[in-house]
Amino acid sequence: MKTSIATVSLSGELPEKLDAIARAGFNGVEIFENDFLAFDGSARDVGKMVRDHGLEITLFQPFRDFEGMPEPQRSRAFDRAERKFDVMQDLGTDLVLVCSNVSPIALGGVDRAAADFHELGERAAKRGLRVGYQALAWGRHINDHRDAWEIVRRADHPSIGLILDSFHTLARKIDVNSIRSIPKEKIFIIQLADAPLIDMDLLYWSRHYRNMPGEGDLPVLDFMRSVAATGYDGYLSLEIFNDQFRGGSPKPIATDGHRSLIYLGDQVKQSEPDVAMTVPAMPGPIEVNGVEFVEFAANEDEARELASLLNTLGFRKTGTHKTKQVSRYSQGGINLVINTEREGFAHSSYAVHGTSAYALGLNVADARATVERARALGAEPFEQGVGPSEVTMPAIRGVGGGVLYFVDGKSELRNIWEIEFDPVEDDATTRDAGLLQFDHVAQTMNFDEMLTWLLFYTSILKARKTPMVDIIDPSGIVRSQVVENEAGSLRITMNGAENRRTLAGHFLAEKFGSSVQHLAFRTDDIFETAKVLKANGFVPLQISPNYYDDVEARFGLDPDLADRLKEANILYDRDENGEYFQLYSPNYGEGFFFEIVQRRGYKGYGAPNAIFRIAAQKRFMRPQGMPKKR
Amino acid sequence: MKTSIATVSLSGELPEKLDAIARAGFNGVEIFENDFLAFDGSARDVGKMVRDHGLEITLFQPFRDFEGMPEPQRSRAFDRAERKFDVMQDLGTDLVLVCSNVSPIALGGVDRAAADFHELGERAAKRGLRVGYQALAWGRHINDHRDAWEIVRRADHPSIGLILDSFHTLARKIDVNSIRSIPKEKIFIIQLADAPLIDMDLLYWSRHYRNMPGEGDLPVLDFMRSVAATGYDGYLSLEIFNDQFRGGSPKPIATDGHRSLIYLGDQVKQSEPDVAMTVPAMPGPIEVNGVEFVEFAANEDEARELASLLNTLGFRKTGTHKTKQVSRYSQGGINLVINTEREGFAHSSYAVHGTSAYALGLNVADARATVERARALGAEPFEQGVGPSEVTMPAIRGVGGGVLYFVDGKSELRNIWEIEFDPVEDDATTRDAGLLQFDHVAQTMNFDEMLTWLLFYTSILKARKTPMVDIIDPSGIVRSQVVENEAGSLRITMNGAENRRTLAGHFLAEKFGSSVQHLAFRTDDIFETAKVLKANGFVPLQISPNYYDDVEARFGLDPDLADRLKEANILYDRDENGEYFQLYSPNYGEGFFFEIVQRRGYKGYGAPNAIFRIAAQKRFMRPQGMPKKR
Secondary structure, eight states: OEEEEEGGGSOSOHHHHHHHHHHHTOSEEEEEHHHHHHSSSOHHHHHHHHHHTTOEEEEEEEEOSOTTOOTTHHHHHHHHHHHHHHHHHHHTOOEEEEEOOOOTTOOOOHHHHHHHHHHHHHHHHHTTOEEEEEOOTTOSSOOSHHHHHHHHHHHOOTTEEEEEEHHHHHHTTOOGGGGGGSOGGGEEEEEEOBOOOOOBOHHHHHHHHOBOTTTSSSOHHHHHHHHHHTTOOSEEEEOOOBHHHHHSOHHHHHHHHHHHHHHHHHHHHHHOTTSSOOOOOOOOOBOEEEEEEEEEEOOHHHHHHHHHHHHHTTOEEEEEESSSSEEEEEETTEEEEEEOOSSSHHHHHHHHHOSEEEEEEEEESOHHHHHHHHHHTTOOBOOOOOOTTOOOOOEEEOTTSOEEEEEOSSGGGGGHHHHHEEEOOOOOOOOOOOEEEEEEEEEEEEGGGHHHHHHHHHHHBSOEEOOOEEEEETTEEEEEEEEEOTTSSOEEEEEEESSTTSHHHHHHHHHTSOEEEEEEEEESOHHHHHHHHHHTTOOOOOOOHHHHHHHHHHHTOOHHHHHHHHHHTEEEEEETTEEEEEEEOOOBTTTBEEEEEEEEBOOSOOGGGHHHHHHHHHHHHSGGGOOOOO | OEEEEEGGGSOSOHHHHHHHHHHHTOSEEEEEHHHHHHSSSOHHHHHHHHHHTTOEEEEEEEEOSOTTOOTTHHHHHHHHHHHHHHHHHHHTOOEEEEEOOOOTTOOOOHHHHHHHHHHHHHHHHHTTOEEEEEOOTTOSSOOSHHHHHHHHHHHOOTTEEEEEEHHHHHHTTOOGGGGGGSOGGGEEEEEEOBOOOOOBOHHHHHHHHOBOTTTSSSOHHHHHHHHHHTTOOSEEEEOOOBHHHHHSOHHHHHHHHHHHHHHHHHHHHHHOTTSSOOOOOOOOOBOEEEEEEEEEEOOHHHHHHHHHHHHHTTOEEEEEESSSSEEEEEETTEEEEEEOOSSSHHHHHHHHHOSEEEEEEEEESOHHHHHHHHHHTTOOBOOOOOOTTOOOOOEEEOTTSOEEEEEOSSGGGGGHHHHHEEEOOOOOOOOOOOEEEEEEEEEEEEGGGHHHHHHHHHHHBSOEEOOOEEEEETTEEEEEEEEEOTTSSOEEEEEEESSTTSHHHHHHHHHTSOEEEEEEEEESOHHHHHHHHHHTTOOOOOOOHHHHHHHHHHHTOOHHHHHHHHHHTEEEEEETTEEEEEEEOOOBTTTBEEEEEEEEBOOSOOGGGHHHHHHHHHHHHSGGGOOOOO
């Protein structure tokens, strides 16, 4: 397989787009006509510029409203085609995309269209060019790839072939198995796009909402498996119309696009090893056993404050690093690490973002394989000098600048805590609060970055994404989506903020970028945990009493349970799978906070409670709402 | 009529929302339950706070999944209702909104639902409360107000009535005349919302895209005329779910909301004077004869530069103000005014925004009536001290800080130029370029402000809005919408920018707010105009030659015409009404520019050409693309 992307998918002027496309690792590029027309160099200049970037022009597009026209429009269309053939020859590409006619004067008729294409094929062949026909989902007469294929078959010309586009086929829910009977040499190129599943007008959806394969909800993998079954092993080319991408920065979007194709190719190969498609070899998706640790970068004062807070949450200091200013705090299976080194990556992260949870350690089936897979998918490995009595922990950089470490049950990685840390006895007088594991790690980011993170996690790890939900902050909507695995041992919630007045947006602005905003720990008995926390001096976030009257009525709760929830400031939710209990800390500094949850079969994350939690946090942030400093 | 708005329509916490609602002039407020639950005061506190703002609570909402439930859910629903009745009594409101059941276990059946409502009516009556039933467009069994009305009719209880919502009725295209047979006393309240016409899932559309009546495309006026025909003269209450409003600032959005209701009431009364509805008296929508002048604020150096530029465009200095540092430049029916006063409003505008076209003078049928209507619709009148030999020109403030002046053919306003200005002879050697009139004034704003401006113009002036189109800037999409009248004597294009990298967004950032970004003048012979301009030393914006090859092929132009277009850098478009020619200046400073157009029957604004114009402007802005300074 070779990778390509249409220039229309990215923002910027043509040279900027080509630069981003080449750097992301694509082999080819579709020249979208308007990008050429708006550019002030000739077609030859553009062709040279593309080749100077090491890229091939996979096709020139789109040529519209061609087939089945009455005269004089029919002759005009052929004249127009000849003009575009001139441009193609100057550009140095042999393929043009003709999309199905949308003109109200188009006559229709498969044989008429086939005859037009036969003639166009004759003209193209004289110049050594080829024409690919594509059914637009909203074409006037032809809007199904099966009909486009019938026209190409009847056109019966070696210079005329088919262009399939996953969006146009999947948007109309056309059976993708119909692709399996098309001869591979008649498929001139494959265009790919995904989209979120929102029921709306096809053209509007297509023009504004497309995204990279794997970022949306369409069965693009099924489409590609059918394509691969034909023996096709040519270009996979992205054609993405997306408002957000058009207004974004071209480099990260090109990187996402390239990752999406490599990931898609890998999925095809993993599910159908016998297909002809050549895809880069890499280990399969990585099984995650759990979050091994979260590491904070802090200065010494803040580290002391954080440590005393962790004590009230029932954590104990259990180790100090043998050679570095790094402490380990533990409770149940949870490890929190505080790094106060004055140099190195943690320190530079601290210098930019202040105290923050800058690194996440995942316990995976195979740590080195994880990095290998991540690299194949375009992630950047993270390496730092390793001192004596330190283990080289496989790691990659996250999308926003943080680090993801990986440990596994193999060799020395199994014993990192013993190898790197000296055990210590904490003399804190607070008690263990029964916190057992990380339940989830909540990451806040700009809304624009959510798709990038989503693709990053789901392409590398064996994980799925949940549908997006709206979190109602009094100052705006925050979009939330979760990456999780079947076992529940990996749960990363991603909150995308669109303005700075929301709690998430404010945090983001203060942290200068995406970061972990809260950590949720699991307990098996939230009321007992709440009791111990209280004894430890922990003051939970105060929820409005109005909430409890409603919860009692809404779920028909036993009044005694409702009273206990209210007394302990515990939020409650229930779905078809079971019950959920949530206890929050107030927010510290610019909005970091802790959550304690108990799940009784419940699978979600308490989204209906978020509005009440956020309102309480905003009250807490107001000067008059500040409880006395602990 | 009295005005109300649901708290869910605005961003912020409850006290902030109430403050915005009261200041905007509403009489009442719907308390959205989550706003109450998230607030940390009691229902009595909320009730007092509302009344302290001089507002009435029009209703408490929503009460969900009530009617037609099997046991034990049915009993639970009644218990829940009693709890909410407690809250209502504490709040001090007698009306609750019950929306039609969406639960999968709801049984359906009009008589069953009617029986449930009859019983609920009995319970409500004991407390002096009332229940309004509303059909959600996506209700499980009831999703049509006609069916909801049948249930209310059969419930046959004075405490049970109907709540109509324009969105739910119009989204399903239900005949609004069916409302005319409902007795007015059974309509407990009217909720109003508009929405842009995008074909999509009803629930998704409703939750994210609603907007104020008049801001969208639904026939809300037809709905209201039917309501008014019943004799209803109670509250009109806005219930707007809109992502943008939820993330915006509550005050301007509340102001828009109030304006939308007053405007709607006026439209009902104008079209059906006999209805019982009481609406504020005001002059009817104002006929605009044309743009009389545009006024720039500048310092003296910049004024000289601007004057010399106007000379190359064929303008002559025709007057100097008798008492102020203000000059008039004219050509055909176009007047441009440059104000270099060191004090007064123009100067303070200059101090904030730099040189800009800060004021627009419209020639209307009745200038004083315009201000009167604008005031009735919540606009702020603009007044400035008037010196000797000056005319008090009726004026209002625009949405973003600029000024709108109005002149008419009456009394001294007919002769403002003669009264205020001394004629002068310009000794410039440049020639008249045949510019005749303002064709359009193009205003750039944040995308978030577009609806506000749209409602502002269309409510005050006799004008319509065109559908929104996407302008493709290489750095993102800019949304464009036009306010125009039938005669074409008023044409204001509004461009809403979402990021600062687009040409519009850059201009906006540099100007610190919405402003006029370009002025388009009309000529009857663009080639002749281009010839004179060239002789005057004007250098037009250089369009890519690639554009002309395509235009020739696309429209089948005579090669000679295509060559002339290319030679003169004139852009071309054609639609079913005729032809359009556009010639641009480069952009000056941070992005202001001039356009010259010729219309041969064409009604649009050349949107397909925008991408080529913007690309050319961006090239011009790059240091290497700068032609030598004139």
